[in-house]
Amino acid sequence: SAVISQKPSRDICQRGTSLTIQCQVDSQVTMMFWYRQQPGQSLTLIATANQGSEATYESGFVIDKFPISRPNLTFSTLTVSNMSPEDSSIYLCSVGGTGPRPNYGYTFGSGTRLTVV
Amino acid sequence: AQKVTQAQTEISVVEKEDVTLDCVYETRDTTYYLFWYKQPPSGELVFLIRRNSFDEQNEISGRYSWNFQKSTSSFNFTITASQVVDSAVYFCALSGRNTPLVFGKGTRLSVIA
Numbered sequence: 001s002a003v004i005s006q007k008p009s010r011d012i013c014q015r016g017t018s019l020t021i022q023c024q025v026d027s028q029v030t031m032m033f034w035y036r037q038q039p040g041q042s043l044t045l046i047a048t049a050n051q052g053s054e055a056t057y058e059s060g061f062v063i064d065k066f067p068i069s070r071p072n073l074t075f076s077t078l079t080v081s082n083m084s085p086e087d088s089s090i091y092l093c094s095v096g097g098t099g100p101r102p103n104y105g106y107t108f109g110s111g112t113r114l115t116v117v
Numbered sequence: 118a119q120k121v122t123q124a125q126t127e128i129s130v131v132e133k134e135d136v137t138l139d140c141v142y143e144t145r146d147t148t149y150y151l152f153w154y155k156q157p158p159s160g161e162l163v164f165l166i167r168r169n170s171f172d173e174q175n176e177i178s179g180r181y182s183w184n185f186q187k188s189t190s191s192f193n194f195t196i197t198a199s200q201v202v203d204s205a206v207y208f209c210a211l212s213g214r215n216t217p218l219v220f221g222k223g224t225r226l227s228v229i230a
Contacts, residue, residue: 042208043220
């Protein structure tokens with residue numbers, strides 16, 4: 001399965017600023033996914049990022065707040081814009097799918113733990 | 118719409134006890150995939166297993182076993198002879214063919230020595 005390098009691993013940011021999170025994959029992948037995990041909660045999908053097209057956002061998430069870039073098949077960034085304390089969460093990228101190998105699944109980056117003060 | 122329900126929010130067991138984590142799912146897809154992930158206190162998500170909708174064979178991997186029953190839309194996870202290192206949050210998740218995962222709320226398992 002793919003290996004994902006996600007940066008930064010954590011950050012403390014001032015409200016009103018923006019943070020860009022990067023995910024680098026060791027192989028070419030068609031789809032990348034971005035999730036948010038609020039404290040003590042489950043994972044919620046923010047958007048799906050395909051190379052060469054605009055990201056598809058889930059209900060409750062908008063491009064102005066969470067712009068995503070996907071310049072090639074191994075890299076993507078998520079920006080959290082104009083941050084407020086409510087944006088304090090773990091953000092994770094994911095790749096993978098449901099290929100024919102029986103235990104092929106979705107791999108996750110190690111996460112970015114964001115605290116907004 | 119797809120939905121995953123993990124009714125057990127927190128479970129606490131004494132080491133060496135067996136524990137079963139429940140997962141019930143809803144989907145209209147005829148082909149779908151079920152997953153279990155472990156999230157230890159360090160925060161990373163560890164893939165445990167994937168089960169396809171067309172394969173109801175149960176699986177055992179060491180102390181872990183999974184019981185998939187389409188008739189009850191359940192995909193339960195049992196840890197036999199639990200250990201302190203099993204303490205984590207466990208997520209059940211569902212996807213269609215190459216679609217994003219939908220996660221349950223997770224079950225926090227605490228294994229006490």
